[in-house]
Amino acid sequence: MTEPVVGRRERKKAATRQAIADAALRLFLERGYDQVGIRDIADAADVSTTTLFKHFSGKEALVFDQEQDVDAGLVAAVRERVAGESVADALRRYVLAHWLPIAGHPQRAEFVALVDTTPALRAYYEQMWTRHTGTLGAAIAAELGRPADDLACLTLARFVLDIPALTSTRPDRRAAVETIFELLRDGWNERTG
Amino acid sequence: MTEPVVGRRERKKAATRQAIADAALRLFLERGYDQVGIRDIADAADVSTTTLFKHFSGKEALVFDQEQDVDAGLVAAVRERVAGESVADALRRYVLAHWLPIAGHPQRAEFVALVDTTPALRAYYEQMWTRHTGTLGAAIAAELGRPADDLACLTLARFVLDIPALTSTRPDRRAAVETIFELLRDGWNERTG
DNA sequence: ACACAAAGTTGACTCGTTGCACTTTTGGAT
DNA sequence: ATCCAAAAGTGCAACGAGTCAACTTTGTGT
Structure with a gap:
């Protein structure tokens, strides 16, 4: 197997991104897109809104995290x-x-x-x-x-x-x-x- | 000629709308879309932002005033x-x-x-x-x-x-x-x- | 161990947009 | 002529998305 060359740093980054995307999708499905604010998602993922926007270009992008390619x-x-x-x-x-x-x-x-x-x-x-x-x-x-x-x-x-x-x-x-x-x-x- | 059945009311309304659209297009062409704020346009047309949004559904709609139909x-x-x-x-x-x-x-x-x-x-x-x-x-x-x-x-x-x-x-x-x-x-x- | 860079935080800020309570205008009915 | 209800407009405060700058934390390579 090829050992993943990714260190703790990148792993944590990916984890943060995933936590945000998961929280976002969960909340959106629960309450509806318009009833969820960016701050709600950031809180649920336990990050700041600035961090959230460093991972995602905008609110809509949170929804389509998986279907990029x-x-x-x-x-x-x-x-x-x-x-x-x-x-x-x-x-x-x-x-x-x-x-x-x-x-x-x-x-x-x-x-x-x-x-x-x-x-x-x-x-x-x-x-x-x-x-x-x-x-x-x-x-x-x-x-x-x-x-x-x-x-x-x-x-x-x-x-x-x-x-x-x-x-x-x-x-x-x-x-x-x-x-x-x-x-x-x-x-x-x-x-x- | 067919006398226009529109009263002063509708004429003024149309004039206001036109003033807003004109001011918007002028400013957009002068400075660029992103460099012009809604408040700038409202000021230039001498109306409040509330009035502006009663005539146009959003900032983008100001640009496409003419090509509706x-x-x-x-x-x-x-x-x-x-x-x-x-x-x-x-x-x-x-x-x-x-x-x-x-x-x-x-x-x-x-x-x-x-x-x-x-x-x-x-x-x-x-x-x-x-x-x-x-x-x-x-x-x-x-x-x-x-x-x-x-x-x-x-x-x-x-x-x-x-x-x-x-x-x-x-x-x-x-x-x-x-x-x-x-x-x-x-x-x-x-x-x- | 040290220094550098990337990741994250904080809080204030901009900007589009909406809501609310209020005044002015105007067309129409009496 | 006068009065009324609706339409148009105002002023202001607020909300939510997104940004910015200064700062702290945390990995990483040497």
Whole structure:
């Protein structure tokens, strides 16, 4: 095994961060986002508010501590796709396999409910996705040997990243995802249902 | 001429609102968004901060006073399209005709620069667009005799509303818009440039 | 053992935004 | 003409998020 080179210092730092994130999520779920102040969280984690803000950029960031690397999975899905599979298909497979199950989890449900019912969090969450457009677009372009800022690739990336917003309120999320990917593959067709 | 039915009351209210918006835009352009406080604007317009917030929902809204009814034009374009024209074509025509020229205007340039260089304004602006997804999607669906929350229609609406974000940094914005509409019409094609 | 840097504390401060109690204005009904 | 209720505006105090500067504590490398 590789001995972790991290000393007590970094471990304590990570512990503090975790304590803050845990306290925040617990309080948010208990009382609701708007009913919890930064000072409440800081007190619960037994740190000062200044320390809290050295670990997290803002109140919203406390909620999304875990889901930082959204694009990593997408980029990997595009790069390590099976031979002959198109980029769009790889993305479709990844989305169906990784984005749908999350909503089913028991504890994830109340987390999703928290985000959905809090406008500030909805807004922050949506922006999280669109912020990854550049990364995913560049990855797609690289696979196809096009320039990193190729418009078509960026557009595909953006459209794929729109999927969560478009499907979140649908009764059958899987069918919704399929519908959107069909539209992406075949284009907008006025005459079919 | 049609005598304006508005009394002194509404006229004064409108004047106050305009004074606030003018003062705000002037100060923002002079010093930059973050260097201007709400109290500065209220003072410049000679009103109290309370009054200011009765006219505008927040600091960002002061900047976008003029471009409220984004969706009205889009909805009209879809509804009053020429016979036989597809919804997608109508949207393409409207976007090419109405969204492109704006960027060319002289004073509009520094306004755009202000928005582009201020993260808070960029975020607010992007959300303005996506907020119209429901309206435009419903309008498209109505034209095609589909349910108002038809997923394909909402998706098309969303994708069209993504266009400003995708094309704003492009050297040739017209070509960029055309490219995206081609992608929307024909679907994502891996093999063509 | 020592010195330096990173982590944390404290308290006051800025700034957007809201609430409350109050005055002024104005349109309409009597 | 007059009076009233609603709308518009004011002043001020407050709240919560986030920042700042000076200071203390705690690891770490030498």
